[in-house]
Amino acid sequence: MTLLDVSDLEAGYETGQVLFGVDLSIDRDEVVSLLxxxxxxxxxxxxxxxxxxxxxIRGGSxxxxxxxxxxxxxxxxxxLGLSLVPEGRRCFSELTVExxxxxxxxxxxxxxxxxxVFEQFPELNKMRNRLSKNMSGGEQQMLAIARSLVANPEMILLDEPCEGLAPYIVRRIESIIKEISDDRNVTVLLVEQNVAVAMAVADRHYIIDEGRIVDEVTTERLKTDTELRQEYLGV
Ligand SMILES: Nc1ncnc2c1ncn2[C@@H]1O[C@H](COP(=O)(O)OP(=O)(O)OP(=O)(O)O)[C@@H](O)[C@H]1O
Ligand SMILES: [Mg+2]
Known part of the structure; x- marks a missing residue:
């Protein structure tokens, strides 16, 4: 059953249109990436x-x-149960984790x-009295996800959660995404430039280029189609 449906979305800024008819359809309990x-x-x-x-927004639904x-x-x-963890993991820097x-x-x-939530994030539990500004980038990303999760959402949108993080933290964020999907039945739309992360956690992938969805592929296809990856993702 479709939980999020984006149809023919046209959107942009004063400087010009950026999205030209984006279509996305995500079922309940899916983990999908947008690459x-x-x-x-x-x-x-x-x-x-x-x-x-x-x-x-200039058109579409x-x-x-x-x-x-x-x-x-x-x-x-x-x-309504939809939560965005924005790019740049904004938390209140002068407030503690808790x-x-x-x-x-x-x-x-x-x-x-x-x-x-602290059970889900034992590393945050250990630093619950620390100001968020005194945390590492990976810890702040976990806090940003925890803030989203505490609202008990149906669906979380994650915008580049692994950007700039060390590999071992990237592995931890991957496991958190799997846990919130498997244990909490949260539907996930993950934006990534790191294709390996997307392949590790998502079942299905939309590829966007110049504001248009140019393909929708399985993880298997993304793994094997080097031409597709090279053309649209440069990897
Ligand atoms: N606030 C804004 N005002 C005007 N143009 C913007 C604004 N934000 C983004 N854009 C433009 O819209 C286009 C798409 O930007 P967007 O941030 O959606 O890309 P992205 O796929 O998220 O890229 P990245 O991987 O770098 O985060 C770009 O050309 C960008 O310059
Ligand atoms: Mg972006």
Whole structure:
């Protein structure tokens, strides 16, 4: 059953149109990736879905769990069960780990217990009183995911969660994505430039290039089709 349906999405900025008819269809419990080069339109797609101030949507439709998201206010979208972990893992730097998570819980309709989230992230539990500004990039990424998870979402959108992280932290983020999918039945849309991460966690992959979805492939095809990877992903 389709949980998120993006159909013929056209969106852009004052400087020009960026998305030209993007279609995505994601079923409940799937883990799907959106892959593409720098500037292909991945973040623009994610921000359009969650109703961010920018980009402006110029056409098409976005439906989540039967709700027309364009008719929803951006503050209502997390309450429908859809959560974005943005690029750059924004947390409140002057708040502790625990305060960051509690604040996110306070804004949710039906949050998980903070203790449940700390069970999922034992490394955050150990530093629950640390200010987020004093954490490593990988720890901050985990905190950003934890803040999303405490709201008990149906679906999480992750925008380049592994960008700039050391390989062992990348492995940990991969296992977290699998855990929230397998144990918590959260549907995931993952934006990545790191194709290996996408292949490790996602079952299906959309490829975006210059604001258009140019292919939709299985992990098997992505592994074996070097021409496709070279043409659209440069790897
Ligand atoms: N706030 C903005 N104002 C104007 N143009 C923007 C804005 N944000 C992005 N763009 C432009 O939109 C296009 C797509 O950008 P987007 O950030 O969606 O790419 P991306 O696929 O997420 O790239 P990356 O992998 O580098 O994060 C680019 O040409 C970019 O310059
Ligand atoms: Mg981006």
């Amino acid at each position: 593409g080069r720098n500037g292909a339109g991945k973040t623009t797609t994610m921000r359009a879905i969650v109703g961010a101030d920018e980009p402006q 976005i439906t989540f769990d039967g709700h027309d998201l364009q008719a929803a206010q951006s503050y209502e979208i997390p309450k 305060e960051n998570i509690r604040l996110a819980a306070n804004h949710a309709n039906d949050p998980l217990d903070v203790a449940t």
